[in-house]
Amino acid sequence: MRSGLLFAVTTPFGTDTTTETRQGKVLVDAAAAARLGHIALTSAAHADRGTAVPHYESKHLVEQYLHTAGVPWTVIAPAAFMDNYTSGWTLDGLRDNTFAWPMPADRPLTLIPAADIGAYAALALQRRDEFAGRHIDIASDECTPGQIAETRAAVTHRPITYQEVPLTHVRTRSADLAAMFEYFTTVGLDVDIAGLRRDYPEVGWHNFADWAAGQEWPTLPAPISANQ
Template identity: 45%
Template sequence: MRALVTGATGAPGMAIARALLARGHRVRAFSPRPGDPAAARLIELGVEVNHGSADDPRAIARAAAGVDAVFAMGSPIEGGLAAAEAEVRRGLAAAEAARAAGGAHLVYTSVASADRCTGIPYFEGKAAVERQITALGVPCTILAPVYLMENLLAPAALHGLRRGVYAAPLPPGCPLQQIAADDVGRFAALVLERRCDFLGRRIELASDELTGADAVSALSRVAGREIRYAEVPLAEVRARSEELAAMFRWLARGGYGVDLGALHAAYPEVGWRRFEGWAREHLSGALTRAVA
């Protein structure tokens, strides 16, 4: 089958492209930046990369011509109202492209709990896209993942881990549901291949749930040395981004509510990753190279 992945240069989009390729599907990606190193990696994997503005419905429609599904990846968090408005524009552009492609299956990546009126601009932008996609009447599925494990691959987080510190703006005993990008990719492949099972559905996705204390225990085992937890004051987060601060306040009050047991039992073929296994694969090098 043939699929278009918009936003394929981000971690979830890249994971979806890899999962589809691994199962023998043809993948076309839409990237706004020619020369982007991530786009070059997609080309190396065998992805056909189309360039153009994510705000241009005609460019996305051209890229979607002849595909069976359009996987619309949203923008990352941060940016406030402007980013939320861009999210709506780009989500609708992808929906229109799927409709122009003759009934292609639109798979929109939202965020878990976006339908719960959280007041977080990032979540509210996703919710607005979900509502407008539904109103358009295109064949669609909404995938709503929780907090990405890949957030620990950000340079600042990696620097802290090398110094033996896992820092987060949550109390150490606060549970946080997380997902590995590869699990998003494998679930997306199921949606492509089992269209009839997923049409019209909204599915929240999570791989694991653990507290900060649980996380540093797992990271310490992977590192073979002590990794300590440091709670970042919310005021420090707010100084950088009110939107991020709002999200972490909400997470500290309970946050996501995915039923992991039911989800994993219903879709065991995804091979859901536990946080420690993910860390062994992605962080072992950084954790074992301590810095002063």
């Protein structure tokens, strides 16, 4: 009788997409060899739709390999991470009272925090028979970059201005991320948020405003005026 569970996460960042795919397949092979009872693999929303986004395609290759492993599986595919708005260039922008993002201010994007991904994965592993053999896109809210800027202004008590970053600029840093943001803008990540909230209320889905209010935002000095 099979026993044991695996919750697997793969990433190309810090390596590359080829390495991500190889590592993902190694995880699947190890789980099959150990005769585990279930694998919950995290992917990305729409990764199974031919997005041409490199790190979505690498995740889909791992998912396809998982289908052949002979181990019961569930693929959990989150939308964009809310947690990205507390680090990196978006956090740096707070120093200048700006929120810079490579999308039009009014283009909706589905979002989810890491806490909700974990809660949903735990549910899937607790109810393995119900979730077996399913690829499920998950998100807990949908916001435009303009709304994100307004929420960040409210929770940090700073007058945040939204600035759209040109995709050409992103492309000079990462062709992979540029492809992702282009997909977000032209196609978008449609996820049945209402259905998820209705069917799985125990996850405790967070909307962006509530999630942002619960973060520990750094206290930053006011930007220096040009007149000073």
